[in-house]
Amino acid sequence: MEWSIQDIARSAGTTSRTLRHYDAVGLLEPSRIGSNGYRYYDEQALVRLQRILLLRELGLGLPAIAEVLAGQRDSAAALETHLELLEDEQRRIGRQIESVRTTLRKLKGGERLMAEEVFDGFDHTKYEKEVTERWGADAYRRGNEWWNSMSAAEKKAHQQEQLDIAAAFGAARASGSAPGSAEVQAITRRLHEWLRPAVSSVSAGYFAGLGQLYVDDPRYGLEGATAEFVRDAMKIYSERNLTA
DSSP: OEEEHHHHHHHHTOOHHHHHHHHHTTSOOOSEEOTTSOEEEEHHHHHHHHHHHHHHHTTOOHHHHHHHHHHOOOHHHHHHHHHHHHHHHHHHHHHHHHHHHHHHHHHHHTOOOOHHHHTTTOOGGGGHHHHHHHHOHHHHHHHHHHHHHSOHHHHHHHHHHHHHHHHHHHHHHHTTOOTTSHHHHHHHHHHHHHHHHHHSOOOHHHHHHHHHHHHHOGGGSOOHHHHHHHHHHHHHHHHHHOOO
């Protein structure tokens, strides 16, 4: 069997332009080009495109994908490896779903959150590239070494402290406390102390910049006015207690 470029693009959820680009860079050639100039793809090309798309999902760029495909001539064996990776990811996502369900249930029921439940299925190393680009490879290395040096109980306690700090900020804001008040600044000091083992030296610029990230990036778990409240408290703490 063979499929036209339009059929393949539609089935794969991509575009004809993308498929032509894959051809131009030597990643996926059409099986043949008809007299009308249309590109056609056979089963072998179909499997190769599936492998390309799987590798893209894993975050690889096109040059890296070309290297992988060049080194894996056996399509069946390569797909078995992909399947294992996808099943691992499926299990991890399943754990994340259950983690979020548990968190929602406990929040609605007023139950105490447990760190190992909240963070089950989450991988702290997935932000390696982002941390490296933002603060340097040495910053990521130090933080990763520190994290891996801790026992499971120590990791649990550290994660629970983060949850407790976030809850304290939320309670302080709800009570009407100002970001610069003694109560809120004491909570902010806890946050500063919580960061120090991983970061080593928390400068004023770093601490205030992290506060702005809480506003800019929803992955940190803070939203809207709460994120702005924490940011303002961190900025005030930086100005009062930290050096540039």
